[in-house]
Amino acid sequence: MSKKTKAVSSLVFALIAAALIIGIILTGSPGEKEESIKEVMRDAVLHETGKISLFGIIQVNPGLISAFTVSAVLIIIAIILRIFVIPKFTLKPGKIQYLLERGVGLFTGIAKENSPDHNIFAGGYIFAAAVYIFFGTIFELFGIQAQTVRGISISLPAPLADINGAIAMGFLSYGIILFGGLFTNGIKGMLKALKDFSLPISMSFRLFGALLSGALVTELVYYYALTSYVLPVLVGVLFTLLHALIQSYVLITLVSIFYGESTEPSKKKEKRKKS
Amino acid sequence: MPLNIDIQQVLLHMLNFVILFAALYFLLYKPVKKFIDGREEYCKDIEKRTKTTLSDAEELKCEYSGKLESAQEEIKKMKSDAADEAEKEADEIKDKARQEAGNIIEKARAEAEKEKSNILNGVNPEICKLAQDAAEKIVFESTSDAYDSFLDITDGDE
Incomplete structure (x- = not known):
């Protein structure tokens, strides 16, 4: 391709892009017409207006629909892997086998490191949580559309960007730590976990805050037409991927550390064993 | 509730995650972990067997090298014994040969001595006869001086 042809092609491409941008600005954004930025942001946090009907039974936040969708997809993938991939595992692993083994090995390793005494259940839990x-955080990148009860089409958010989802995750993780301690060390183990009573709240709000901030920035960027080009690649994709990795890592580390603490055998038992 | 927290939805989220956890745990985590543990066990078993085989081989090597050394020593000893025996036997043979040679020489000497004496005994009459013949010849053929000188000779011999 000669230099002249390259220059002409670039010019044509720039003109088409400029024409499209002008057209978009002149025609206006539908978001600006229906809801103000204030309403969009408020709705992203509280979901007061943007509720979705769950099978016509109850009205729920979009985050719950996202949670169900993500879980359904993950369960289907797990079933496929269980039926078609896992029985064909060999001593020399293939690509999928290697990926699965690395994933399971990673979480088993984290669980063993932080909770050396009882880690089988903790390993499974942090694997599922991570x-x-x-995948719940990455889910918002797909922009799957859903219709609210008011008839507005919205993009489904990350399940944990919903305060209810984050609270569920935080309290469930705390419950695992609490009952892990109870089953392994009795009341003493449970009391060890109970002294960290602020843990479920901190875990819930950490998750909610981190994912909500990402959701708000994304909403803000997509609200205005001019910022909807190029910028979302950085803000939307990279921030979401970072959130997904960081929040997974933070939650599983916290859960495994506190689980290890509550399931740690008491020193008296060790002394008795030694004697 | 503040922040639009809904207990029913919290519980629905919990139920959703519990189902997901159970599915992922039983469908993915447990079978994969079981496989990893099995392979680890298999590798450990192989390592253990290899170590045992190696130590057995080392033991065998030590045992055989010891046996080899003792066998070599035995061979050396046998060789030296054989050499000593051969030397002894050779010496015996030599002595015997020497003795035999001595006997033969002795016998030969005795025989020679006997022969010599026989010869000497046989020589005197012959000489007498020869002298008689010579005297007769001289008596009949030569002068009386010759006869005298011959008589002198024969007197001297006796």
Whole structure:
């Protein structure tokens, strides 16, 4: 391709892009017409107006629909892998086998490191939690549309950007730590976990805050037509991926550390064993 | 509730995650972990067997090298014994040969001595006869001086 042809092609491409941008600005954004930025942001946090009907039974936040969708997809993938991939595992792993083994090995390793005494259940829990948080956060990138009860089409957010989802995750994780301690060390183990009573709230709000901030920035960027080009690649995709990784890592580390603390055998038992 | 927190939805989220956790745990985590543990066990078993085989081989090597050394020593000893025996036997043979040679020489000497004496005994009559013949010849053929000188000779011999 000669230099002249390259220059002409670039010019044509720039003209088409400029024409499209002008057209978009002149025609206006539908978001600006229906809801103000204030309403959009408020709705992203509180979901007061943007509720979705769950099978016509109750009205729920879009985050719950996202949670169900993500779980359904993950369960289907797990079933496919269980039926078609896992039985064909060999001593020399293939690509999918290697990926699965690395994933399971990673979470088993984290669980063993932080909770050396009892880690089988903790390993399974942090594996599931990390998969859910990671894929749940990435889910918002697909922009799957849903219709609210008011008839407005919205893009489904990350399940944990919903305060209810984050609270559920935080309290469930705390419950695992609490009952892990109870089953392994009795009341003493449970009391160890109970002294960190602020843990479920901190875990819930950490998740909610981190994912909500990402959701708000994305909403803000997509609200205005001019910022809807190029910028979302950085803000939307990279921030979402970072959130997905960081939040998964933070939650599983916290859960495994506190689980290890509550399931740690008491020193008296060790002394008795030694004697 | 503040922040639009809905207990029913919290519980629905919990139920959703519990189902997901159960599915992921039983469908993915447990079978994959079981496979990893199995392979680890298999590798450990192989390592253990290899170590045992290696130590057995080392033991065998030590045992055989010891046996080899003792066998070599035995061979050396046998060689030296054989050499000593051969030397002894050779010496015996030599002595015997020497003795035999001595006997033969002795016998030969005795025989020679006997022969010599026989010869000497046989020589005197012959000489007498020869002298008689010579005397007769001289008596009949030569002068009386010759006869005298011959008589002198024969007197001297006796």
